[in-house]
Amino acid sequence: MPLTLEDIARLSGVSRSTVSRVINHDPNVSETTRQKVQEVLDQIGFQPNLAAKGLVSGKTNIIGVVIPTNVIKIFSDPYFPLLLQGISASCNALGYFVMLWLSEPEYEHRMISQILHNGLIEGVIIASVPLRDSIVNSLVDSHIHFLMVGRHPLLDVSYLDVDNVQAARNAVMHLVHLGYKRIATITGDLDQISGADRFQGYLNALREAKLPFSQLLIAEGNYSEEGGYKAMQRLIKQKPEAVFIASDMMVYGAMRALREADLRIPEDIALVGFDDLSNSAKTNPPLTTVRQPISKMGNLAAEALIEMIETDSTEKKRIIVDTELVVRQSCGAYLSGAAVN
Amino acid sequence: MPLTLEDIARLSGVSRSTVSRVINHDPNVSETTRQKVQEVLDQIGFQPNLAAKGLVSGKTNIIGVVIPTNVIKIFSDPYFPLLLQGISASCNALGYFVMLWLSEPEYEHRMISQILHNGLIEGVIIASVPLRDSIVNSLVDSHIHFLMVGRHPLLDVSYLDVDNVQAARNAVMHLVHLGYKRIATITGDLDQISGADRFQGYLNALREAKLPFSQLLIAEGNYSEEGGYKAMQRLIKQKPEAVFIASDMMVYGAMRALREADLRIPEDIALVGFDDLSNSAKTNPPLTTVRQPISKMGNLAAEALIEMIETDSTEKKRIIVDTELVVRQSCGAYLSGAAVN
DNA sequence: ATCTCCAGTGGGAACGCTCCCAAACTTGCC
DNA sequence: GGCAAGTTTGGGAGCGTTCCCACTGGAGAT
Numbered sequence: 001m002p003l004t005l006e007d008i009a010r011l012s013g014v015s016r017s018t019v020s021r022v023i024n025h026d027p028n029v030s031e032t033t034r035q036k037v038q039e040v041l042d043q044i045g046f047q048p049n050l051a052a053k054g055l056v057s058g059k060t061n062i063i064g065v066v067i068p069t070n071v072i073k074i075f076s077d078p079y080f081p082l083l084l085q086g087i088s089a090s091c092n093a094l095g096y097f098v099m100l101w102l103s104e105p106e107y108e109h110r111m112i113s114q115i116l117h118n119g120l121i122e123g124v125i126i127a128s129v130p131l132r133d134s135i136v137n138s139l140v141d142s143h144i145h146f147l148m149v150g151r152h153p154l155l156d157v158s159y160l161d162v163d164n165v166q167a168a169r170n171a172v173m174h175l176v177h178l179g180y181k182r183i184a185t186i187t188g189d190l191d192q193i194s195g196a197d198r199f200q201g202y203l204n205a206l207r208e209a210k211l212p213f214s215q216l217l218i219a220e221g222n223y224s225e226e227g228g229y230k231a232m233q234r235l236i237k238q239k240p241e242a243v244f245i246a247s248d249m250m251v252y253g254a255m256r257a258l259r260e261a262d263l264r265i266p267e268d269i270a271l272v273g274f275d276d277l278s279n280s281a282k283t284n285p286p287l288t289t290v291r292q293p294i295s296k297m298g299n300l301a302a303e304a305l306i307e308m309i310e311t312d313s314t315e316k317k318r319i320i321v322d323t324e325l326v327v328r329q330s331c332g333a334y335l336s337g338a339a340v341n
Numbered sequence: 342m343p344l345t346l347e348d349i350a351r352l353s354g355v356s357r358s359t360v361s362r363v364i365n366h367d368p369n370v371s372e373t374t375r376q377k378v379q380e381v382l383d384q385i386g387f388q389p390n391l392a393a394k395g396l397v398s399g400k401t402n403i404i405g406v407v408i409p410t411n412v413i414k415i416f417s418d419p420y421f422p423l424l425l426q427g428i429s430a431s432c433n434a435l436g437y438f439v440m441l442w443l444s445e446p447e448y449e450h451r452m453i454s455q456i457l458h459n460g461l462i463e464g465v466i467i468a469s470v471p472l473r474d475s476i477v478n479s480l481v482d483s484h485i486h487f488l489m490v491g492r493h494p495l496l497d498v499s500y501l502d503v504d505n506v507q508a509a510r511n512a513v514m515h516l517v518h519l520g521y522k523r524i525a526t527i528t529g530d531l532d533q534i535s536g537a538d539r540f541q542g543y544l545n546a547l548r549e550a551k552l553p554f555s556q557l558l559i560a561e562g563n564y565s566e567e568g569g570y571k572a573m574q575r576l577i578k579q580k581p582e583a584v585f586i587a588s589d590m591m592v593y594g595a596m597r598a599l600r601e602a603d604l605r606i607p608e609d610i611a612l613v614g615f616d617d618l619s620n621s622a623k624t625n626p627p628l629t630t631v632r633q634p635i636s637k638m639g640n641l642a643a644e645a646l647i648e649m650i651e652t653d654s655t656e657k658k659r660i661i662v663d664t665e666l667v668v669r670q671s672c673g674a675y676l677s678g679a680a681v682n
Numbered sequence: 683a684t685c686t687c688c689a690g691t692g693g694g695a696a697c698g699c700t701c702c703c704a705a706a707c708t709t710g711c712c
Numbered sequence: 713g714g715c716a717a718g719t720t721t722g723g724g725a726g727c728g729t730t731c732c733c734a735c736t737g738g739a740g741a742t
Contacts, residue, residue, distance in 0.1 A: 020700065055699070100429060356693070358693070361731095
């Protein structure tokens with residue numbers, strides 16, 4: 001049977017109010033009283049009842065983390081676990097709790113309603129929202145604190161993101177500088193903002209390098225291993241010299257397709273990926289890829305949301321996290337001889 | 342501003358108590374009243390305040406899911422996301438919420454205290470606990486409802502598991518029946534119960550087949566891709582004919598080592614894995630492996646825990662989920678010619 | 683017609699906390 | 713020594729539910 005404030009008060013010879021003040025670091029407590037109470041608190045390992053606290057003050061220290069359905073299908077991608085880990089770690093450090101929703105369409109409506117009205121959730125992090133998902137609109141309307149991981153091009157919301165356009169552009173320019181002319185891409189899910197942005201970066205680089213654009217060199221791969229595999233099978237017929245692939249997971253599939261077709265990387269086709277998952281240093285050959293610090297992004301997202309909650313700020317945050325092109329062997333940068341041209 | 346029971350009561354011309362009865366499906370409400378109230382409820386999309394409900398009744402419909410630290414390191418293994426997805430799906434369906442802890446040692450003590458005393462958590466699912474972890478002891482002492490995914494050999498607790506010993510034994514016997522004599526194993530983390538159990542299954546099969554046991558044919562691989570890679574590098578020198586590998590993730594690492602050593606699978610070394618991750622059908626060659634229905638296990642775990650909560654049962658559950666050996670090509674079962682001998 | 687019984691309903695109390703106001707005690711100054 | 717002002721403490725009210733008990737009214741038995 002957990003103890004209450006009243007119990008602690010009796011044990012330390014003060015009132016319920018004073019105990020509450022000590023717990024909440026209210027400065028209006030004399031140092032001697034504070035120490036006396038804190039001692040009892042520590043010894044008992046007292047945890048205030050969150051339901052009671054939440055009921056009266058609205059402060060529960062609980063945030064919601066929402067990952068929409070369509071993404072669950074590609075949960076085999078370590079992106080989400082890593083993000084979750086980052087969020088969880090920062091929440092632990094800051095004394096917050098994580099309530100998780102892997103949203104499924106059939107429950108989505110009820111889920112939103114629960115998040116907004118159950119009186120327990122102080123803020124929401126929502127990751128990888130498809131462009132036309134209505135969840136975001138509901139969140140915007142509700143005025144609950146929330147933060148998207150991945151920007152939203154249409155709505156004025158707080159978000160944390162990498163500059164996907166620029167990062168993709170840089171990756172492709174790296175291929176350009178290595179002398180490749182016929183550069184293809186395997187895109188992510190284009191309904192996903194990140195997918196569309198990385199594709200845009202590819203286009204920007206082609207334009208910048210004055211390389212011709214061809215619809216035939218573009219294959220949509222929906223961010224899955226299987227999608228990368230199939231997309232590469234289609235691309236092979238077009239004989240590209242290099243391919244920019246919008247996620248490492250898709251690269252793994254693409255490599256599988258290339259192995260089956262007996263094509264060498266990078267001699268026959270050079271590859272650049274996106275994510276820098278831990279396995280990407282160990283592929284054969286090691287993968288040149290855009291590193292985004294996924295777990296760190298989880299940290300930052302949680303910290304930003306918690307700051308919004310605690311300052312009750314309505315100002316919209318825009319946090320851009322740096323990426324870095326990690327050059328390994330799949331792009332042909334270290335080919336003996338030189339680049340292709 | 343969310344509505345309260347009192348508001349609904351006013352809108353439907355009854356009392357707070359009656360609305361509460363309708364919401365909680367209390368039979369002592371006349372059909373006409375019930376319908377009248379339900380209509381208002383549906384139209385508003387009313388969500389009762391969980392904090393208030395939790396405070397007075399202790400019922401919050403929140404369960405905790407705990408995944409201990411050491412496991413987070415191998416979060417790149419899709420096992421945990423899949424399990425989580427299964428748990429989440431069943432909770433959604435049954436109207437429960439999931440509070441997630443990816444526990445880190447530094448916060449572990451506080452975390453347990455929070456789970457047990459914050460008054461919000463009705464039950465806990467805890468996955469992949471290391472043998473000597475103290476969390477489980479705390480949970481046992483606390484009398485909170487909880488269920489382990491993965492049995493605990495020392496404590497009398499509720500759990501859901503596959504029969505790792507038998508499944509591993511069957512996998513190894515499959516290799517035996519194909520005629521292999523010199524069968525090695527790459528174990529998982531032996532501090533993990535599943536790791537120890539699968540290793541025991543390997544030993545049982547050797548004994549049953551009257552094959553000699555050799556310490557040299559055993560390599561510990563700690564469940565990671567990298568661990569599998571290094572373990573296989575060590576094993577190669579022993580020239581085993583076949584290897585039973587305790588997780589598919591480790592198989593991927595092992596395959597990488599074999600590729601680098603220019604050894605063919607299964608002609609030079611036959612492999613059998615454990616998990617049947619979605620990529621395992623697409624390896625080269627496709628992997629023979631023990632299928633465990635991970636997501637389904639998440640479903641069942643959540644459902645079992647919720648049943649324990651709702652019936653307030655103190656009886657310990659033991660749920661064993663069936664596995665199945667999926668025979669593909671890595672074991673050599675379909676080698677042209679026949680088996681090795 | 684009266685009484686009993688029970689299904690159906692309403693409202694008070696309580697859950698454990700925070701917030702606010704008032705009380706008590708200190709301190710400093712005339 | 714007395715008073716104002718400030719500091720510290722205590723306790724009542726209230727958050728939105730559930731639970732319990734009491735009340736109402738209609739059906740059925742006598």
